[in-house]
Every structure is written in C-alpha cells, then in structure tokens.
Amino acid sequence: MTKFLFFIDELSTWVGKAFAWLILILTLGVSYEVFVRYVLRAPTTWAFDISYITYGAMFLMAGAYTLARNGHVRADVVYRLWAPRTQATIDLVLYILFFLPAIAALMYSGWNYAKMSVQFREVSIFSPAGVPVFPLKALIPITGFLLFLQGLAEVIRCVLCIRSGQWPRRLHDVEETESVVIREHQHQQELAAVAQSNKGTEA
Numbered sequence: 593m594t595k596f597l598f599f600i601d602e603l604s605t606w607v608g609k610a611f612a613w614l615i616l617i618l619t620l621g622v623s624y625e626v627f628v629r630y631v632l633r634a635p636t637t638w639a640f641d642i643s644y645i646t647y648g649a650m651f652l653m654a655g656a657y658t659l660a661r662n663g664h665v666r667a668d669v670v671y672r673l674w675a676p677r678t679q680a681t682i683d684l685v686l687y688i689l690f691f692l693p694a695i696a697a698l699m700y701s702g703w704n705y706a707k708m709s710v711q712f713r714e715v716s717i718f719s720p721a722g723v724p725v726f727p728l729k730a731l732i733p734i735t736g737f738l739l740f741l742q743g744l745a746e747v748i749r750c751v752l753c754i755r756s757g758q759w760p761r762r763l764h765d766v767e768e769t770e771s772v773v774i775r776e777h778q779h780q781q782e783l784a785a786v787a788q789s790n791k792g793t794e795a
Contacts, residue, residue, distance in 0.1 A: 638721040641725070676758055
C-alpha cells in the first residue's frame with residue numbers, strides 16, 4: 593500500500609515540478625514587456641496573455657503536488673491539538689463529503705469546457721495577437737483527474753491512520769526553512785547536553 597501511495601505522490605510531484613519551469617517563461621515575458629513598454633515605448637500585444645496563461649497553468653498543475661505534500665492552507669488552531677485518529681476521521685469525512693464530489697464535478701464540467709475550447713481552437717479576446725488559450729483550458733480536466741487521484745491517496749492515508757493511530761509516511765522533497773532551523777537548533781542542544789554530560793563524567 594505504501595508503494596501505491598508513493599507512486600501517486602511521485603506522479604503528482606513530477607507533474608508539479610515539470611510545470612514549475614513555466615515560471616521562467618512568465619518571468620522572461622513580464623520582464624521583456626516591462627522593458628519594451630517603458631524603455632522603448634513599444635508595448636507588446638501578447639505579454640498579458642502569456643502571463644495569465646503560464647501562471648494559470650502553474651496554478652492548475654500544482655494543486656495535486658501541494659496536496660501530496662500536505663501543503664494546502666489549513667486552519668489548524670484546533671486540528672493540530674487532536675490525536676492522529678481524530679484528525680484522520682475528520683479528514684476522511686471532509687474528503688468524502690466535499691473534496692471528491694467537488695473534484696468529480698470539476699472533471700465533468702471541465703471536460704465539456706475544454707472539449708469545446710479545443711474544437712474551436714479558442715484564442716484570447718484580450719488582444720489582437722490571437723494567443724491560443726485552448727491549451728490552458730485543456731488542462732482543467734487533467735487537473736481534476738490528478739487531484740482526484742491524489743485525493744484517493746489521501747483517503748487511503750486517513751483509513752491507515754485510523755487503523756494504526758499514526759499517519760503514514762509521505763514523500764518529502766522540500767522543507768520549510770523554519771523547520772530546518774528548529775531541527776538544527778535541537779541538534780545543537782543535544783550536542784551541548786552530551787558535551788556537558790561528558791564534562792561531568794570526567795570531573
């Protein structure tokens with residue numbers, strides 16, 4: 593079961609990291625637009641479209657990755673005080689009642705929305721450049737599928753936690769700087785305690 597969960601996590605991670613490279617296109621596009629608009633006085637007709645398309649694609653495809661890392665915003669003032677089994681029970685109910693049905697609706701409506709956009713080869717209406725937007729809209733049902741798949745993995749995690757009383761392990765590739773600093777501080781305190789103990793023994 594752990595291998596299956598890690599497979600889904602790795603899929604979400606691979607997709608999220610692949611689309612993260614769009615930040616380079618977004619940065620270059622916006623920087624170029626700023627330069628030509630304010631220095632050369634010759635604004636482009638496509639920079640705005642490129643910026644929201646690239647940002648939109650990153651936003652859509654990062655959802656499953658963030659869920660895999662348990663990184664979505666959570667009001668955990670009370671949640672973090674609960675035992676793991678209680679957390680898992682509440683999460684399981686919320687996933688089944690709200691998350692999975694909402695994502696299923698996103699896939700259903702997103703498929704029709706994307707299908708129509710691709711059929712008509714939809715382009716942007718915000719500029720005369722005619723930048724294609726149908727690739728962005730085609731990502732909507734794909735996003736829904738990835739979120740649904742990751743949601744199933746989270747449901748399985750909840751069930752395993754309810755059975756064992758402990759949350760199953762997750763793949764972790766990034767970590768908050770604060771967590772690293774706290775862990776380093778704790779390590780330094782442990783080393784200092786050991787050194788102090790050794791000095792006491794020698795005395």
